[in-house]
Amino acid sequence: MKLGSKIKLKEILDWTSSTVYGQKYNKDFQNFNLTSISTDTRTIEEEDFFIPVVGENYNGHDFILDALKQGASGFIFESRFNDMIAGWRDKIESDIWDNMVVLETENNLSFLQDISHHYIRKFxxxxxxxxxxxxxxxxxxxxxxxxxxxxxxxxxxxxxxxxxxxxxxxxxxxxxxxxxxxxxxxxxxxxxxxxxxxxxxxxxxxxxxxxxxxxxxxxxxxxxxxxxxxxxxxxxxxxxxxxxxxxxxxxxxxxxxxxxxxxxxxxxxxxxxxxxxxxxxxxxxxxxxxxxxxxxxxxxxxxxxxxxxxxxxxxxxxxxxxxxxxxxxxxxxxSAVLENKRMEVGRKGDKIIINDCYNANPLSMKKAIDTLKLIASKNKGRSVAILADMLELGDESQRLHFEIGQYLKEKNIDMVVVAGKLSKKICSGFLPKKSYYFDDKGNLSSKLQSFLKAGDVILIKGSRANRLESLLDFIN
The missing domain is CATH 3.40.1190.10 (Mur-like, catalytic domain)
Structure with a gap:
């Protein structure tokens, strides 16, 4: 990723708690300018400065050698991985090592945030x-x-x-x-x-x-x-x-x-x-x-x-x-251009589709159900909600899914079709004779068309991990 404006090495050291690794801080490196960065070797470009990020299930330090092979201008590492970096020294060609900037810090995310904070204050x-x-x-x-x-x-x-x-x-x-x-x-x-x-x-x-x-x-x-x-x-x-x-x-x-x-x-x-x-x-x-x-x-x-x-x-x-x-x-x-899969409404054949499947939580789910009811009433069509799990709700998950079912009943939605283990509670809160449960999206997709009629207004919504937009291919 190209930076809007270059950042001098002196600025980096002043703005952050980082230091230059080893004895590499000399007059040549004092003239180093940071012009592009990457946090992901899958998209890294030549001359990017690599900032490996550590997450719950991954460690970007494992990909430093890959970044260098792809032409990175240097990298920063967290002090706790010093032994790892020292062990790699022999795997890096001397002419490459001698011409790249290597920084050390306590936390790479804090390093990135500190640079960004001072950079935006500069402008x-x-x-x-x-x-x-x-x-x-x-x-x-x-x-x-x-x-x-x-x-x-x-x-x-x-x-x-x-x-x-x-x-x-x-x-x-x-x-x-x-x-x-x-x-x-x-x-x-x-x-x-x-x-x-x-x-x-x-x-x-x-x-x-x-x-x-x-x-x-x-x-x-x-x-x-x-x-x-x-x-x-x-x-x-x-x-x-x-x-x-x-x-x-x-x-x-x-x-x-x-x-x-x-x-x-x-x-x-x-x-x-x-x-x-x-x-x-x-x-x-x-x-x-x-x-x-x-x-x-x-x-x-x-x-x-x-x-x-x-x-x-x-x-x-x-x-x-x-x-x-x-x-x-x-x-x-x-004239605003809005991001995809957020309340996209249009016709598909003889049906109206509300594609709001980018993400879902209880509040956004209720807003989408309100919209379904409004459009169905306006067009005198049957209201059909195709829903999937709402994630990251912790211990409240079952109760909140059940409450969505109750809300659907309160709004007099005509039919509810759900996919996912958590969503089963939606059916419990709704009406058994008007709701259909599938344990996963695959089983739902093969039966979906059989539930639908001409003139239906159909809401499709669930958390991003469900990727419910694929169901659009099964609606004629």
């Missing part, structure tokens, strides 16, 4: 961080679409919302970058706070808080507190945090933070609000966008689902706060 763009149990990617896409119409804007692409992905995305900015938009993912306490520091956060937004990643948290309070960690860094920067007024956890968060807060939602007493109008056959709404009760724009959503009104309103609120013209906000939202 000092305005940084916007977006997190939430649902809606963060779509909101990010809206903000990027609006700002990039006027400003030089960089952002975290696709699923680059982790410590590694965000740090690498930061390193792609340069002196011309005016805005950096970061989607902040979360799997543990302290993670959002660390990411906020890495990107030098100015403006934050929490789209919504729901029961996601409960495998890593004791309860919902833990999830809400973890999301709100960005507020501490925003307070230091004297920035602002945008909160969804209609989210159940907003009051809980607001009472525990000190930074400035602006709220968005449906209520016209808020700093920013929306008022929905028409909905087309695919569940796409038009809405009015308001600031302090004054209408600024009328906008047509490019994506289906009532919940996306909140995501669009959040993005519009951020950009209005930044003093962008209402027409720019409207054009940016309406």
């Amino acid at each position: 000092n763009p305005i940084v916007i961080g977006i997190t939430g149990s649902v809606g963060k990617t779509t909101t990010k896409d809206f903000v990027v679409s609006i700002l990039s119409r006027v400003f030089n804007t960089k952002f975290t692409p696709k699923n680059f919302n982790t410590e590694i992905g965000i740090s690498k995305s930061v390193l792609e900015i340069d002196g011309n970058t005016q805005f950096f938009i970061a989607e902040l993912g979360m799997r543990a306490n302290g993670q959002i706070g660390k990411l906020a520091k890495v990107v030098n956060l100015d403006i934050g937004a929490i789209t919504a808080v729901g029961p996601s990643h409960l495998e890593f948290f004791k309860n919902m309070e833990g999830v809400a507190l973890a999301k709100s960690e960005m507020a501490e860094f925003i307070t230091v920067k004297r920035g602002v945090l945008f909160l969804n007024n209609d989210d159940d956890w907003t009051d809980f968060i607001e009472k525990r933070i000190k930074c400035k807060v602006l709220k968005f939602g449906r209520n016209n007493s808020l700093d920013f609000n929306f008022l929905e109008k028409d909905m087309d056959e695919y569940g796409k709404f038009s809405f009015g966008f308001y600031k302090n009760k004054k209408k600024l724009a009328e906008i047509n959503l490019p994506v289906s689902g009532y919940h996306n009104l909140y995501n669009a309103c959040c993005a519009a609120a951020i950009c209005s706060f930044l003093k962008l013209e209402p027409e720019m906000i409207r054009e940016g939202i309406e």
Whole structure:
């Protein structure tokens, strides 16, 4: 991956706790510039500086020799693997060893994060961080679409919302970058706070808080507190945090933070609000966008689902706060290109398909079910939910799957078809005569078409590991 601007070796040593390995720090290496990096030998290119990452089930240090064979300009290693590196010395040709930079540090991930933090401070763009149990990617896409119409804007692409992905995305900015938009993912306490520091956060937004990643948290309070960690860094920067007024956890968060807060939602007493109008056959709404009760724009959503009104309103609120013209906000939202497999709605033959299978948690599942019901009612079709397991819910998994079944029953969904052992509880919460259970996706796919009729509106949703998009091939 090419860096937006080179980093001198002196800067690396000043910014991080790393040292040059052995006796290699001489006048030749003082002129070394870091111009590209890689954390994965499968995609490494010649002259990349290799940063091996250590995970639960892998150790990137095992691939250092592979990186060098592919032309890496050097590498960094963690001190605990010093003996491993010393043992490899004889396997590396002298002319290669003598001409590459080797660094040593305590933790490679911290090294990467430290470099990224100081690098972004060097150029000092305005940084916007977006997190939430649902809606963060779509909101990010809206903000990027609006700002990039006027400003030089960089952002975290696709699923680059982790410590590694965000740090690498930061390193792609340069002196011309005016805005950096970061989607902040979360799997543990302290993670959002660390990411906020890495990107030098100015403006934050929490789209919504729901029961996601409960495998890593004791309860919902833990999830809400973890999301709100960005507020501490925003307070230091004297920035602002945008909160969804209609989210159940907003009051809980607001009472525990000190930074400035602006709220968005449906209520016209808020700093920013929306008022929905028409909905087309695919569940796409038009809405009015308001600031302090004054209408600024009328906008047509490019994506289906009532919940996306909140995501669009959040993005519009951020950009209005930044003093962008209402027409720019409207054009940016309406022309936004959203990431694949997120609430994609269209026809396949005589059926309407809602492809929302990128990921799933209880809150996003309920939002998708709401959308299914809206579109089925609009088109007078039968509502069919094809669902799979929601992962990372820990001890709450069975209860939360059961509650999804109850929610489907409450919404009067006509038929439910599920795949996966966890999803069996969805059927238990729904109606036995209207639900069908399969232990895996393969068994479901062979029978799927027999459940469907002309005019059906079909929702397909499950956690990313299920890869339910493959079921589309079995729908005629």
